[in-house]
Amino acid sequence: xxxxxxxxxxxxxxxAILASSLxxxxxxxxxxxxxHAVFFGIGAYAASLVALHLTASLAFALAVAMAAGxxxxxxxxxxxxxxxxxxxxxxxxxxxxxATTVFEQWQAVTGGIGGLTGIPPPTVAGLKxxxxxxxxxxxxxxxxxxxxxxRALVRSRLGRALQALNQDEVAAQAAGHNPVxxxxxxxxxxCSLASVGGVIYAFxxxxxxxxxxxLDESVRVMVxxxxxxxxxxxxxxxxxxxxTLFPALLSFLTIPDQFLGPIQRLAYGLIVVVLMVxxxxxxxxxxxxxxxxxxxxxxxxxxxxxA
Amino acid sequence: MSLxxxxxxxxxxxxxxxxxxxxxxxxxYGSTRVFHFAHGSAYLLAAYSYYWALAVAGTAWPIALVxxxxxxxxxxxxxxxxxxxxxxxxxxxxxxxxxASFGVFVAVENAVLLAFGSRFYTLPSSLSRVFExxxxxxxxxxxLSIAGSAVLLILLHLFLTRTGxxxxxxxxxxxxxxxxxxxxxxxxxxxxxxxxxxxLSAPAAVxxxxxxxxxxxxxxxxxxxxxxxxxxxxxxxxxxxxxxALLLGVAENVGIWRLPANWREAIxxxxxxxxxxxxxxxxxxxxxR
Numbered sequence: 040x041x042x043x044x045x046x047x048x049x050x051x052x053x054x055a056i057l058a059s060s061l062x063x064x065x066x067x068x069x070x071x072x073x074x075h076a077v078f079f080g081i082g083a084y085a086a087s088l089v090a091l092h093l094t095a096s097l098a099f100a101l102a103v104a105m106a107a108g109x110x111x112x113x114x115x116x117x118x119x120x121x122x123x124x125x126x127x128x129x130x131x132x133x134x135x136x137x138a139t140t141v142f143e144q145w146q147a148v149t150g151g152i153g154g155l156t157g158i159p160p161p162t163v164a165g166l167k168x169x170x171x172x173x174x175x176x177x178x179x180x181x182x183x184x185x186x187x188x189x190r191a192l193v194r195s196r197l198g199r200a201l202q203a204l205n206q207d208e209v210a211a212q213a214a215g216h217n218p219v220x221x222x223x224x225x226x227x228x229x230c231s232l233a234s235v236g237g238v239i240y241a242f243x244x245x246x247x248x249x250x251x252x253x254l255d256e257s258v259r260v261m262v263x264x265x266x267x268x269x270x271x272x273x274x275x276x277x278x279x280x281x282x283t284l285f286p287a288l289l290s291f292l293t294i295p296d297q298f299l300g301p302i303q304r305l306a307y308g309l310i311v312v313v314l315m316v317x318x319x320x321x322x323x324x325x326x327x328x329x330x331x332x333x334x335x336x337x338x339x340x341x342x343x344x345x346a
Numbered sequence: 347m348s349l350x351x352x353x354x355x356x357x358x359x360x361x362x363x364x365x366x367x368x369x370x371x372x373x374x375y376g377s378t379r380v381f382h383f384a385h386g387s388a389y390l391l392a393a394y395s396y397y398w399a400l401a402v403a404g405t406a407w408p409i410a411l412v413x414x415x416x417x418x419x420x421x422x423x424x425x426x427x428x429x430x431x432x433x434x435x436x437x438x439x440x441x442x443x444x445x446a447s448f449g450v451f452v453a454v455e456n457a458v459l460l461a462f463g464s465r466f467y468t469l470p471s472s473l474s475r476v477f478e479x480x481x482x483x484x485x486x487x488x489x490l491s492i493a494g495s496a497v498l499l500i501l502l503h504l505f506l507t508r509t510g511x512x513x514x515x516x517x518x519x520x521x522x523x524x525x526x527x528x529x530x531x532x533x534x535x536x537x538x539x540x541x542x543x544x545x546l547s548a549p550a551a552v553x554x555x556x557x558x559x560x561x562x563x564x565x566x567x568x569x570x571x572x573x574x575x576x577x578x579x580x581x582x583x584x585x586x587x588x589x590x591a592l593l594l595g596v597a598e599n600v601g602i603w604r605l606p607a608n609w610r611e612a613i614x615x616x617x618x619x620x621x622x623x624x625x626x627x628x629x630x631x632x633x634x635r
Binding site for chain 1: 442443566614616
């Protein structure tokens with residue numbers, strides 16, 4: 040049971056890293072990417088290759104994975120500068136499909152469909168982290184660092200320039216911001232941070248295969264951001280926790296195994312639809328609405344505070 | 347050389363089916379601006395309805411085809427009424443609609459999975475038996491795909507250009523506000539676009555089931571191709587979507603002439619990426635970003 044909770048903590052940390060880093064481009068820079076799982080995958084493959092062939096040092100794996108993620112991010116930045124909105128959604132979709140095929144077919148590097156196995160546990164400052172508890176602590180620490188870094192970035196001059204660009208490109212340009220540099224930087228940072236999630240995933244599961252980095256995963260991350268509330272700090276975190284923990288909650292119900300997966304996903308799909316129809320600002324919007332109701336309650340008729 | 351010709355014929359047959367799905371998507375997207383990702387669900391539901399009517403209920407194929415078309419159409423009308431219409435005109439952005447649509451898609455795929463299981467179904471038929479036609483080998487399904495999609499696309503074209511309703515639909519694509527201005531009900535035309543677009547995916551789903559069988563994942567691959575074709579062809583142009591679909595079908599088939607078959611989907615999307623970078627407005631698209 041503890042092992043189960045600890046592994047859930049690792050999965051939540053990974054989801055939080057993916058959702059928050061995607062929100063940098065999606066919520067703050069207005070670049071609608073459905074290719075985030077590609078960078079998650081690149082981080083995981085890079086860490087696995089380093090751990091299998093060079094060293095199990097976490098710091099080294101992180102450095103290599105983030106560099107690889109940033110490099111691949113440059114590829115995605117090219118269409119991001121050319122096309123916007125629905126066109127970019129489809130461009131990133133194309134990027135995702137091509138990358139999935141490369142993961143599956145590039146036997147020599149990715150191990151093809153079978154993937155890479157036998158990844159050793161990571162070492163931190165010479166110490167081997169083997170236990171689930173150690174892995175959970177490490178993941179939560181890394182997620183905390185990524186989230187704090189993103190928060191600082193969004194509040195910096197650079198982050199504000201990015202939001203200005205998203206709201207009014209002409210005005211932002213007139214204020215001296217260069218859209219090409221800013222957008223490229225946002226995409227590269229976002230992709231590089233997503234690969235941190237991949238590093239944790241590779242060390243935690245000790246094997247990686249292309250199944251974890253498909254379009255489904257990309258859309259799942261996007262759903263976390265939109266469901267939670269794009270362009271906020273709390274939103275992606277809430278969305279990540281909900282999307283990761285929700286199936287775990289349902290698995291406590293007594294449903295026959297072969298129906299459990301489809302029922303989980305059916306319920307998840309329906310919740311997403313209902314939330315989007317009634318509260319397009321996501322869970323953050325929902326919380327805001329509740330807070331407003333509570334603030335109004337003393338002034339309103341008694342007993343109607345939860346209406 | 348005859349191999350290349352063969353791949354070309356296969357490509358056109360496949361592209362014809364893609365075209366029906368893509369044109370349906372483009373019709374819905376063009377006239378309502380809803381990025382209807384769940385369009386693939388209409389396709390999925392049509393395929394399984396046809397299978398159920400034919401193999402489980404034991405009806406004749408024309409009745410099964412009608413049933414499939416009715417189910418797809420009703421699905422389109424239902425999501426328009428219960429999901430997209432409540433979302434219209436609020437704070438909803440492009441992304442919220444996309445995510446809601448994706449939610450519908452996931453729900454439908456898993457409902458089908460619960461009802462039919464994940465096993466692979468095939469349709470028993472002589473329709474997929476191949477024969478030689480001149481230098482190439484074809485099956486009746488291939489010929490039906492080419493002829494059927496051509497006829498349906500021509501009928502759609504006539505409908506859109508020769509009838510008042512078709513004209514209103516095209517006007518809505520150009521300027522939705524205008525429609526209200528001349529006293530036409532936007533909701534009514536949105537309904538027509540969804541009904542028509544969803545219905546078009548039914549024959550494609552049925553024919554594709556004869557070729558490749560049925561799995562719950564078939565909706566998502568059809569949807570991806572339809573999206574790609576719409577963008578390659580140029581958003582807002584139905585002819586462009588049809589042409590884009592044909593191009594992708596041919597590119598997939600000719601591509602595997604030189605590359606392993608596993609690269610099919612990647613080839614289609616590589617073509618898409620090149621198009622987006624070189625000509626973002628598509629083959630026939632108007633010059634807009």
